[in-house]
Amino acid sequence: MAQYTRNPPLDASDLDRDPMQQLEQWIAAAREAGMIEPTAMTLATASAQGVPSARIVLYKGQHDGGPVFYSNYQSHKGRELQENPHAALVFWWDRLERQVRIEGRVERLPRAMSDDYFKSRPFESQVSAAVSRQSQPVASRDALDERMRAAEERARAEGIECPAHWGGYCLRPTVVEFWQGRHGRAHDRLCYRWMGEDWRIERLEP
Numbered sequence: 001m002a003q004y005t006r007n008p009p010l011d012a013s014d015l016d017r018d019p020m021q022q023l024e025q026w027i028a029a030a031r032e033a034g035m036i037e038p039t040a041m042t043l044a045t046a047s048a049q050g051v052p053s054a055r056i057v058l059y060k061g062q063h064d065g066g067p068v069f070y071s072n073y074q075s076h077k078g079r080e081l082q083e084n085p086h087a088a089l090v091f092w093w094d095r096l097e098r099q100v101r102i103e104g105r106v107e108r109l110p111r112a113m114s115d116d117y118f119k120s121r122p123f124e125s126q127v128s129a130a131v132s133r134q135s136q137p138v139a140s141r142d143a144l145d146e147r148m149r150a151a152e153e154r155a156r157a158e159g160i161e162c163p164a165h166w167g168g169y170c171l172r173p174t175v176v177e178f179w180q181g182r183h184g185r186a187h188d189r190l191c192y193r194w195m196g197e198d199w200r201i202e203r204l205e206p
């Protein structure tokens with residue numbers, strides 16, 4: 001059984017008043033610790049009937065105090081977020097023995113922000129985002145490669161724009177928990193709750 005002993009004890013007085021600033025500090029620490037994908041987070045969504053699904057997406061900064069990620073609006077997650085905006089995010093950095101959990105409602109980013117971000121991406125990623133019917137069945141790898149190749153050719157000739165079915169989301173957080181491993185499973189858990197005007201931080205039992 002692994003013992004988590006890497007970090008000194010975590011206290012509310014160690015944390016930034018703003019959980020999103022605190023998150024940035026922990027992501028920076030994960031990057032410094034050599035994590036391959038320090039911004040990878042599990043996104044959990046649910047259908048209108050409450051059936052959950054989860055997958056990893058990349059954290060791409062903040063908008064209006066909430067974490068941002070980009071995806072296909074017609075994907076499985078996109079359809080679930082359309083019918084049920086409640087979602088949760090989880091980061092886990094094993095090298096730091098740290099977890100962050102975030103809960104809230106998801107909104108689409110303003111179109112202009114998605115367009116700007118799309119433009120900043122490498123050409124292949126732009127083509128892939130535009131062409132992929134994310135989460136739909138495809139007949140074969142060859143069929144997909146052929147569609148990608150044709151789209152790449154067209155994009156080289158005509159240029160490429162951010163398609164309407166692709167863009168950013170922002171999760172407006174109401175709960176953000178910082179978890180740090182401690183010896184003997186007596187872990188530190190500090191949870192921010194949005195009280196309408198400010199964040200309240202409380203310690204939770206491990």
Ligand SMILES: Cc1cc2nc3c(=O)[nH]c(=O)nc-3n(C[C@H](O)[C@H](O)[C@H](O)COP(=O)(O)O)c2cc1C
Binds near residue numbers: 078
């Ligand atoms: C490290 C990693 C990063 C990923 N980043 C993204 C991302 O930022 N956006 C995205 O749509 N999918 C991303 N994916 C793929 C998703 O996990 C998932 O396969 C895809 O979004 C389809 O999910 P869905 O069918 O539930 O909609 C990533 C996967 C991994 C393993």
